[in-house]
Amino acid sequence: MESALRLLGVLSVLLTWRSSDSTSYKLSNVVCGSYNQSWVRINECRLKAISRNKTIFNFNATFLHPTNDIVMHNRMFKRESGYKPWLINTKVNSCQFMIRPYNPFVLFIFKLYKDFSNINHTCPYYGDMIIKGMYLTRNIEALPIPTGDYMLAIDWLFYRKPQFATNVSFQFVENLI
Numbered sequence: 026m027e028s029a030l031r032l033l034g035v036l037s038v039l040l041t042w043r044s045s046d047s048t049s050y051k052l053s054n055v056v057c058g059s060y061n062q063s064w065v066r067i068n069e070c071r072l073k074a075i076s077r078n079k080t081i082f083n084f085n086a087t088f089l090h091p092t093n094d095i096v097m098h099n100r101m102f103k104r105e106s107g108y109k110p111w112l113i114n115t116k117v118n119s120c121q122f123m124i125r126p127y128n129p130f131v132l133f134i135f136k137l138y139k140d141f142s143n144i145n146h147t148c149p150y151y152g153d154m155i156i157k158g159m160y161l162t163r164n165i166e167a168l169p170i171p172t173g174d175y176m177l178a179i180d181w182l183f184y185r186k187p188q189f190a191t192n193v194s195f196q197f198v199e200n201l202i
């Protein structure tokens with residue numbers, strides 16, 4: 026995993042020359058689910074098409090009790106006759122990350138949503154978690170991935186127990202010149 030992340034870091038530096046008209050990308054599906062309704066309610070988890078190549082993501086969940094211990098289990102899949110595990114499978118302590126953003130992959134995810142969200146402070150987390158009108162921006166180009174359909178599946182654990190899941194799929198097209 027360590028070496029995969031280092032590779033990701035190196036490749037993303039190498040690929041930052043990629044210009045915005047050489048790639049296109051959009052969110053294609055979202056599925057969320059609570060494993061524990063008495064702690065996490067998902068009020069909204071929905072994509073909305075704005076134009077042919079732009080969809081926005083609205084997410085609203087309520088944490089009914091505060092939590093001071095959050096781990097995200099990130100898995101990335103690539104669709105090849107069904108979704109196949111792809112490169113990323115990593116668990117990161119979100120509360121530590123919010124104090125010191127030490128993990129490059131989670132930093133990448135954070136940059137993608139932070140401007141659309143109130144999920145941007147240190148622990149504890151309590152109440153409504155909102156992502157509103159989020160769409161993929163150029164930040165996604167930091168990911169050194171080939172053309173394809175991808176899914177980022179995140180399981181969110183509080184005190185080591187899974188509480189909810191957010192599965193976000195997107196299309197990424199690299200136009201070869």
Ligand SMILES: *[C@@H]1O[C@H](CO)[C@@H](O)[C@H](O)[C@H]1NC(C)=O
Nearest residue numbers: 045048049050051078079161
């Ligand atoms: C969507 O298409 C418009 C016009 O064709 C273009 O300006 C824009 O950069 C595209 N956005 C994405 C995210 O590909």
Ligand SMILES: *[C@@H]1O[C@H](CO)[C@@H](O)[C@H](O)[C@H]1NC(C)=O
Nearest residue numbers: 056057058108178190191192
């Ligand atoms: C998210 O995706 C994973 C991997 O395919 C799957 O095991 C899980 O059931 C999905 N969760 C939801 C809420 O769809």
Ligand SMILES: *[C@@H]1O[C@H](CO)[C@@H](O)[C@H](O)[C@H]1NC(C)=O
Nearest residue numbers: 061063064089090186187188
């Ligand atoms: C579900 O949430 C409640 C708090 O409402 C908590 O006490 C309980 O431990 C949680 N169950 C699991 C399996 O995490």
Ligand SMILES: *[C@@H]1O[C@H](CO)[C@@H](O)[C@H](O)[C@H]1NC(C)=O
Nearest residue numbers: 068069085086087153155157
């Ligand atoms: C999120 O959902 C809760 C419960 O339905 C609602 O009270 C709240 O107004 C919603 N927040 C936003 C920003 O939509």
Ligand SMILES: *[C@@H]1O[C@H](CO)[C@@H](O)[C@H](O)[C@H]1NC(C)=O
Nearest residue numbers: 139140141142143144145146
């Ligand atoms: C977090 O998001 C809120 C709401 O969007 C914003 O007012 C606040 O300045 C943000 N805080 C940080 C540390 O970015």
